[in-house]
Amino acid sequence: MTITDDIVKRHGLAPDEYQRILEMLGREPTLTELGIFSVMWSEHCSYKSSRVHLKTLPTTGARVIQGPGENAGAVDIGDGLAAVFKIESHNHPSFIEPYQGAATGVGGIIRDIFTMGARPIALLNSLRFGPLDEPLVRRTFAGVVAGIGGYGNSIGIPTVGGEIGFDESYTGNPLVNVFCLGIAKADEIIKGVASGAGNAVYYVGAKTGRDGIHGATMASAEFDEKSAEKRPAVQVGDPFMEKLLLEACLEVMKTDALVGIQDMGAAGLTCSTCEMGARGGAGVEIDVSHVPQREAGMTPYEIMLSESQERMLLVVKQGRESEVERIFEKWDLHAVRIGEVTTDGLMRVKSDGEVVAEIRTESLTDGAPLYHRPMTEPAYLTEARRLPSLGAPRPADEVFRRLLLSPGIASKRWVYRQYDHMVRTNTLVLPGMGAGVVRVKGTSRALALSVDGNGRFVYLDPYAGAQLAVAEAARNVACAGGQPIGGTNCLNFGNPERPEIMWQFARAVEGIGAACRALDIPITGGNVSLYNETDGTPILPTPVLGVVGLIEDATMIASGGFRSEGDSILLLGETLDELGGSAYLKVMHGLVRGVPPRLDLQREAALLRLLVKGVSCGLVRSAHDCAEGGLAVALAECCFETGLGAEADVPRVETALPGFRDVSVLFGESASRVLVSVSAGRVAEMETLAAEAGVPVATVGRVGGDRIRIAVGGRAVLDEPLAAAERLWSDAIGNYFESQHATG
Amino acid sequence: MKFAIVVFPGSNCDHDAYHATKHVLGQEAAFVWHKDTSLQGADVVILPGGFAHGDYLRTGAVARFSPIMPAVQRFAEAGGPVLGICNGFQVLLEAGLLPGAMLRNRSIRFQCEHVVVKVECTDTPFTSRCSPDQLLRIPIAHGEGNYYAEPEIVEQLEARRQVIFRYATASGAVTPEANPNGSVRNIAGLCNERRNVVGMMPHPERACELAIGSADGLLLLESAVHSVGQGTFVTTP
Numbered sequence: 001m002t003i004t005d006d007i008v009k010r011h012g013l014a015p016d017e018y019q020r021i022l023e024m025l026g027r028e029p030t031l032t033e034l035g036i037f038s039v040m041w042s043e044h045c046s047y048k049s050s051r052v053h054l055k056t057l058p059t060t061g062a063r064v065i066q067g068p069g070e071n072a073g074a075v076d077i078g079d080g081l082a083a084v085f086k087i088e089s090h091n092h093p094s095f096i097e098p099y100q101g102a103a104t105g106v107g108g109i110i111r112d113i114f115t116m117g118a119r120p121i122a123l124l125n126s127l128r129f130g131p132l133d134e135p136l137v138r139r140t141f142a143g144v145v146a147g148i149g150g151y152g153n154s155i156g157i158p159t160v161g162g163e164i165g166f167d168e169s170y171t172g173n174p175l176v177n178v179f180c181l182g183i184a185k186a187d188e189i190i191k192g193v194a195s196g197a198g199n200a201v202y203y204v205g206a207k208t209g210r211d212g213i214h215g216a217t218m219a220s221a222e223f224d225e226k227s228a229e230k231r232p233a234v235q236v237g238d239p240f241m242e243k244l245l246l247e248a249c250l251e252v253m254k255t256d257a258l259v260g261i262q263d264m265g266a267a268g269l270t271c272s273t274c275e276m277g278a279r280g281g282a283g284v285e286i287d288v289s290h291v292p293q294r295e296a297g298m299t300p301y302e303i304m305l306s307e308s309q310e311r312m313l314l315v316v317k318q319g320r321e322s323e324v325e326r327i328f329e330k331w332d333l334h335a336v337r338i339g340e341v342t343t344d345g346l347m348r349v350k351s352d353g354e355v356v357a358e359i360r361t362e363s364l365t366d367g368a369p370l371y372h373r374p375m376t377e378p379a380y381l382t383e384a385r386r387l388p389s390l391g392a393p394r395p396a397d398e399v400f401r402r403l404l405l406s407p408g409i410a411s412k413r414w415v416y417r418q419y420d421h422m423v424r425t426n427t428l429v430l431p432g433m434g435a436g437v438v439r440v441k442g443t444s445r446a447l448a449l450s451v452d453g454n455g456r457f458v459y460l461d462p463y464a465g466a467q468l469a470v471a472e473a474a475r476n477v478a479c480a481g482g483q484p485i486g487g488t489n490c491l492n493f494g495n496p497e498r499p500e501i502m503w504q505f506a507r508a509v510e511g512i513g514a515a516c517r518a519l520d521i522p523i524t525g526g527n528v529s530l531y532n533e534t535d536g537t538p539i540l541p542t543p544v545l546g547v548v549g550l551i552e553d554a555t556m557i558a559s560g561g562f563r564s565e566g567d568s569i570l571l572l573g574e575t576l577d578e579l580g581g582s583a584y585l586k587v588m589h590g591l592v593r594g595v596p597p598r599l600d601l602q603r604e605a606a607l608l609r610l611l612v613k614g615v616s617c618g619l620v621r622s623a624h625d626c627a628e629g630g631l632a633v634a635l636a637e638c639c640f641e642t643g644l645g646a647e648a649d650v651p652r653v654e655t656a657l658p659g660f661r662d663v664s665v666l667f668g669e670s671a672s673r674v675l676v677s678v679s680a681g682r683v684a685e686m687e688t689l690a691a692e693a694g695v696p697v698a699t700v701g702r703v704g705g706d707r708i709r710i711a712v713g714g715r716a717v718l719d720e721p722l723a724a725a726e727r728l729w730s731d732a733i734g735n736y737f738e739s740q741h742a743t744g
Numbered sequence: 745m746k747f748a749i750v751v752f753p754g755s756n757c758d759h760d761a762y763h764a765t766k767h768v769l770g771q772e773a774a775f776v777w778h779k780d781t782s783l784q785g786a787d788v789v790i791l792p793g794g795f796a797h798g799d800y801l802r803t804g805a806v807a808r809f810s811p812i813m814p815a816v817q818r819f820a821e822a823g824g825p826v827l828g829i830c831n832g833f834q835v836l837l838e839a840g841l842l843p844g845a846m847l848r849n850r851s852i853r854f855q856c857e858h859v860v861v862k863v864e865c866t867d868t869p870f871t872s873r874c875s876p877d878q879l880l881r882i883p884i885a886h887g888e889g890n891y892y893a894e895p896e897i898v899e900q901l902e903a904r905r906q907v908i909f910r911y912a913t914a915s916g917a918v919t920p921e922a923n924p925n926g927s928v929r930n931i932a933g934l935c936n937e938r939r940n941v942v943g944m945m946p947h948p949e950r951a952c953e954l955a956i957g958s959a960d961g962l963l964l965l966e967s968a969v970h971s972v973g974q975g976t977f978v979t980t981p
Contacts, residue, residue, distance in 0.1 A: 149854050153885070154795045156756020240754050240798025247753070330779075331753060420856045420885045422950050422957075423793075425760045430957070439955070441763065555955070 003028055011038035017369055024363045032301045032349065033357045036364065039214070039267035039305055040274065043530050046368035049496035050528045053509040061522040063485050071112040071192050071262060073524020074184070075486040077550055079443045082189060084118035085181040087126075087451065087490040087546040089529035093234045094176040098143025102176050103151040103237040104309050109180040110157060111263035111312070114246050117190035117253045118182030121424055122438050123152050125162040125178045126451040126490070126544040130171025132407050132736045140174050142737060147237075148178070149418040154239035155246065159419035160427050161436030162451055165542075166407050167592075169455075172534030177490040177527075179451050179546040183440060190253055192262035192272075194315045195280035197343045199259055202321075203269075204328055204335040205245050205311035209294035211235045212268070212307025241310040248331040249312060255327070257320035259341075264311040270304045270364075272313040274347045277361035280315075284361070285348040286339030300351040315341060375506055376499035384460055387580065387594040387656075393663045396632075396717045399588055401728055403629045403667065404636065406587045410732035411640070433560040433637050434624060435476040435549065446554035448482030450474075450547055454628075455540030456581040457596040462504045464596050465581075466511030466543050468671055471604045472627060473547035474519050478608040479623035479674060481557045481615030482549020487516060489526040489545050494538025496530045504541040505530075512543060518601035519608065521547060540592070551616075558615045560624030561641025565704040567621055568683045569638075569648055572607060573673030574696045575631065577655045577664050583628040584667040597671040603695065604672045610693040611674065619678055619686055626673040632666040632718060634675050636708050636725060645708060645722045648701030652713035662717045666710065677703055745969050746772040748786030750816065750832075752807050753778065757793035757829065757949060764949040765790070769965050778810040787972045788825045788869070789816060791832025793885070793947060803846060803888050804834035813839055825869035825968055825977045826941045830886055833933070833943030842936055842943045843901070844893035850926030854887040858957065859924050861932045861946055862912040865905050868935050869971035870942045870964045879916050880909075880960040882946040884924060889945040891927035891934075898928055909933035909944055940977050 008018045011034055021029055021037050029037065043049060059067040065082050066074035072086040090105025106123065113120045125148055130137040152159050157180070194201065212235040252258060260280065262272040269291070277284040288303040298306075314335070316324050321337070328335040342348070347364065349357035360367070393399070403409050416431040428446055429437035435450040452473040458465030474484045489512060494501040516523055526546075532539045551557055562569075579585055580594025614620035626634040631650060639646050655664045678686045683699055690697035708725060710718040747765040751758045758775060766773040774784055778796075783789060796807035807813070820826050820841055828836040836842045849855055860881055863874040874880070893901065901907055909932040913922040923930045925945070933944030948961030971977045 146853070153854055153856075153887075154754070154756075154798070156794060238798070240795060240800070243754050243756070243795075243798075417857055418854045420854070422856060422883050422885060422947075423756055423760065425763060425950050425953075425956055427957075428955060 003034055011035065012042060013038050017041060020369060024367060030356060032304060033359060035301045035305050036270045036357055036359065039270055040364040041368045045267050045271055047528055048369045049371050049373050049530060050505065051370055052372055053506050056509065057513045057523045058517050059522055059524065064522050064524060065186055066189060066524060068525045071115045073486065073488060074116065074189055075524060075548065076186055077440065077445060080186050081440065081443065082184050082186040083181055083447060083548055084113055084116045084184050085179065085488055085548055086112055086525045087177055087179040087488045087544065088527040089490050089492060090176045090178065091174065091492065091529050091532055094144055095140065095172065095174055097234045098140045099147035099150065100234055100236050102144040102147030104235050105176050105178045106148055106151040107237045107239065107242050107309055108265050109178045110155065110242065111265065113180045113182040114249055115192065115261055115263050116184060117188055118184035119250060120157045120180050120182040121426060122181045122436060122449060123157050123159045123178065124436060124449055124451050125159065126453060127164045128170040128175035128542060129166055130168055131166055134171065137171055138736060144174065144176055145415050145418055151237055151239045153420040155243045156423050158421045158423045158427055160421050160438055161431050161449060164412055164415065165455065167455060167540055169537065169539045173532045173539050175492050175542060177544050181449060181548065190258060191260055192276050193260035193280035194276035194284050194341050195282045196259055196341055199318055199341045200316045200321055200337050201284060201286055201339040201341065202314040202316055202335045203291055203311065203338045204314060204333055206238060206241050206308055207292040207294040208303055208306045209308045210298065210302055210306060213302060213305045235307050235309045237309050244331045244333055245310055245312060248328050248333055252324055252327050255323060257317050257324050259315040259317055261312060261314045264313060266307065268305060268307045274361040274364040276313065276315065277347055278365040283342035283344040283346040283348065284339060285342050287350040287353065289352045290336055290338040292336055300349060300356040304349060373496055373502045374499045375503040377503055378500035384593055385595050390589055390657060393660055394588060396662050396666055397720060399584065399663065399667060400632055400718055400720060402587055403583060403633055404725060404729040405732045406583065407733055408583060409629045409633055411730040412733065413730060414734040428554065428557055429480060429559045433641060435480045435482065437480050437557055439554045444553055446551040446557060448477035448480035448549035448551055450476035451544055452476065453542050453544035455542040456586065456592045458508055458541045458543060459592055460581050460594065461596050462507035462541055463511040464599060466508035467515040467599050468596060469543055469545045470512055470515035470519065470521065471599055471671060472625065473545040474521060474608055475625045475674065477547050477549025478611040479558060479560065479625055480549065481612060482551045483612050484519060484521045484547050484608065485550045487521040487523050487545055487547045489523055489543055491528045492532050492539065492542040492544065493530050494533045501538060508541060508543050515601060519605055553616065556616045556618060558620050558623045560638055561622055562638050562644045562646065562677050562703040563621045565644060566680055567677040567703040568680050568699055569646060569701040569703060570676050570678065570686055571650065571673060571698050571700045572676060572690060572695050574670065575653055575665055575668065575673065576670045577653050578668045578670045579664055582667060582669045584663065597669055599671045606694045607672050607674065610690055610695050614686065614689060619682055620676045621679065622677045624675050626675065627669065630667040630669050632710060635710065638675055639708055639722055640726045640729060644703050645705035646701055646703050647705060647709040649711040649714060650700050651698060662712055665712050666718065745972055746774065746786045747788045747790055748774055748776045748783045749790045749792055750812055751775045751777055752794065752796035752810060754796050754798055755792050755794035757947065761790050761792045761949045764952040765965060768952045768962065771969060776812060778812045781811050781815055783815050783819055788968045789819055791828040791835050793830030793832060796831055796835060803831060804838040807835045808839040820941045823938065823940050823977060825971065827870055828943040829947055829949065830945055833945055836941065836943045841941050842934060843897050844891055846888045847890040847892050848888050849890050855924055856883065856885040858883045859946060860912050860914055861909040862916055862918060864907050864910060868908055868939045868942050869977035870967050871908060872971045873963050873967040877916065879912060881958045882948055882951045882961050884946050886945055889925045891931045893928065901934060904937060906934050907931055908935050908942055
């Protein structure tokens with residue numbers, strides 16, 4: 001068959017990319033080969049636009065056992081154990097089919113973790129949707145939440161935390177980023193390599209169907225009105241099959257009969273085969289006629305490109321085959337030998353013995369195109385960073401209630417109640433605010449986990465906004481008492497072929513790098529999701545950071561909720577006149593404008609150290625960072641958690657906008673601020689500790705009563721009954737659905 | 745004393761039950777694979793939570809055909825204590841060891857949260873250390889926990905005092921508001937006529953340590969140890 005320009009174009013390959021293929025092969029590719037190149041060189045698999053930037057991230061450190069390049073990263077957590085973790089996106093499929101898109105996103109990241117020989121113990125997710133008053137958004141939201149729950153609950157891995165944001169730009173392009181963490185023995189981590197000529201290559205798991213063909217290519221294109229027609233490109237998840245694979249693979253891994261293993265995620269059999277070969281410097285030969293197939297008459301092209309879920313590729317040591325087969329049989333899984341490792345460095349695909357593709361494995365991986373795409377500072381920035389005149393502010397109590405009702409700030413209980421967050425009995429801090437905390441059984445340690453990102457800040461200043469995301473995730477784990485020891489990122493952006501988007505991306509990666517270096521958080525892996533646009537309108541640029549914090553003593557942790565009546569409330573950090581990019585501007589004025597809060601990385605680092613020290617010695621009884629909605633919302637959240645009221649008097653701030661003094665103090669989102677509570681008798685101790693750390697501190701109030709009262713510079717500005725405020729906040733999201741449910 | 749924890753391929757609370765009985769309670773515990781046919785001389789059998797065979801058909805519907813089930817049946821008929829938790833409860837219903845069936849939650853959604861249950865009877869191997877009307881804070885985590893039985897069966901359960909746990913408010917009132925899933929008469933757990941087989945939707949194994957939110961569930965496992973120790977619930981040959 002002759003490869004025409006049209007065929008090349010339909011595979012999403014640029015003319016010069018096709019030229020590169022011709023040169024590498026020294027001949028015209030077969031259609032199967034063209035399909036293989038197209039998925040491996042897709043943005044999703046090759047990172048061709050992002051790689052040059054990602055290389056600048058800090059990826060090493062004393063605790064790093066595995067950096068980027070494997071199925072997941074790993075850091076040393078002591079006791080001979082490693083935390084294996086990664087975050088990954090499933091944005092495009094989740095718009096087309098919310099339940100299955102989100103479910104298979106969960107399934108995919110879980111496979112990445114157990115593939116490394118780790119038992120997954122925690123899931124988190126970071127989600128973005130359009131405004132909930134739109135029926136389409138509600139359907140997407142409910143479907144995504146049900147899909148995440150449906151998969152995680154069934155396989156028995158708790159979803160212990162996460163965050164959700166809302167903005168019009170996500171209406172046609174929701175974000176579903178899933179983080180998974182597992183625990184492995186540090187010296188028994190298994191990699192995705194194929195080596196040792198003659199070793200058998202096994203296929204195990206679900207049968208291959210025609211689902212998901214060109215999923216990776218779809219994830220590398222913008223959405224338009226025809227996207228719904230791509231529904232067959234979304235896969236269907238089977239958590240029970242994955243549970244069998246998980247248990248069987250972990251059992252096989254205990255035997256040391258494996259050389260390497262990799263799951264078949266994006267680009268399916270193609271990606272796993274050539275990546276394992278490339279990593280091991282070996283060739284791999286498979287015959288697709290041995291691959292278990294769900295449908296009759298599948299072509300080699302379809303088998304190689306299928307993204308059917310719950311499938312694994314294994315390389316088994318010679319002579320150990322029957323041992324491995326027996327374990328899979330125990331779990332009613334059939335491991336099928338489909339080929340072997342060779343020495344020629346080629347990925348050779350046969351069909352009934354006849355060669356249908358023969359490509360150097362490295363041509364598909366390291367040989368993929370690498371782009372230094374043009375970048376331009378976007379024109380919108382000048383205007384967007386200027387705060388327009390806002391008129392007179394609404395009364396503080398009205399703003400407070402409107403913020404509590406806004407879905408970005410409102411309680412997410414309606415969501416996390418649908419996730420099993422307690423299975424495995426390790427969850428020390430239930431979801432709701434801040435980091436999720438899980439203990440590590442068999443040790444005295446625990447891990448604090450947080451995923452964070454703020455698209456508004458990144459839109460207004462990608463460099464600063466990305467730094468703020470790193471800082472917030474790190475601050476959240478430190479509030480629980482966790483020392484940040486590693487990070488992973490999921491970079492959600494628009495079309496990189498637009499210079500403005502590429503500029504946002506590059507600046508954000510620079511920001512992440514600078515923040516991670518300053519806070520000593522190596523990035524051990526992650527995922528890039530580009531082309532998040534619908535009909536030419538990009539999402540807010542949304543890098544999401546996942547940070548893992550180590551807690552040495554699992555009995556010394558803090559959550560955000562106040563603990564006892566009479567405790568003193570202290571504010572760590574400094575409040576400045578900073579409304580730029582705030583939830584206040586978005587909710588009350590419909591604006592994403594202004595300059596994001598300033599971030600002093602040295603001061604942030606000092607704050608993190610102070611928090612870890614204060615929590616681990618038992619001085620800090622609760623800690624909660626001031627993020628969306630500022631100081632007033634943070635204080636309210638501390639109260640809601642345990643039903644204890646509070647009274648606070650916070651210092652005044654000079655403001656540029658006349659009349660916005662109270663608003664700025666109450667709802668501004670200055671960075672590096674945390675509300676902590678300590679026993680009344682230990683305030684001086686906390687103040688000394690903060691002074692030594694170089695962190696500004698002010699004793700602002702006390703816990704108690706049944707109201708939330710805030711004064712600014714001695715003048716009362718907010719006085720709300722706790723119970724009523726709590727009800728607004730806790731029912732807000734559910735109300736979008738229960739009313740709809742009532743009308744059918 | 746030895747607890748047998750039956751492991752179906754999709755069980756996912758098996759490790760939690762093991763941890764609770766072995767490491768928290770300090771008793772002997774063993775996993776029993778569903779394809780086995782012997783309970784390995786256990787004194788107490790736990791059918792743990794999870795999704796036994798994926799449960800795409802109906803929860804627990806396939807599990808009752810597992811090779812281990814005849815042994816569980818014989819153990820129960822001989823008077824041995826059997827506790828089915830969540831999916832384990834659903835398996836007991838499907839296997840006919842307990843009457844009734846599970847429907848989807850009234851909310852039509854999966855629900856994971858702490859609830860309060862009231863202990864109705866203390867003359868079972870899993871409540872012997874509880875006091876009558878005691879309130880226990882134990883989590884639920886299920887999508888199909890809406891217990892249903894024909895009205896005459898429900899009347900019979902009540903008459904024979906087979907309802908062991910009911911969902912209640914924090915102050916102990918059995919009200920519609922306290923019912924998380926729509927179960928008939930707020931039923932959270934029940935026993936068989938002989939009172940040695942207990943099924944419950946809440947997860948006591950998730951409530952055995954204060955560090956994870958509650959230790960109330962431990963009382964149920966301690967009851968089993970006590971009852972077997974007293975010789976009140978042991979298998980008769």
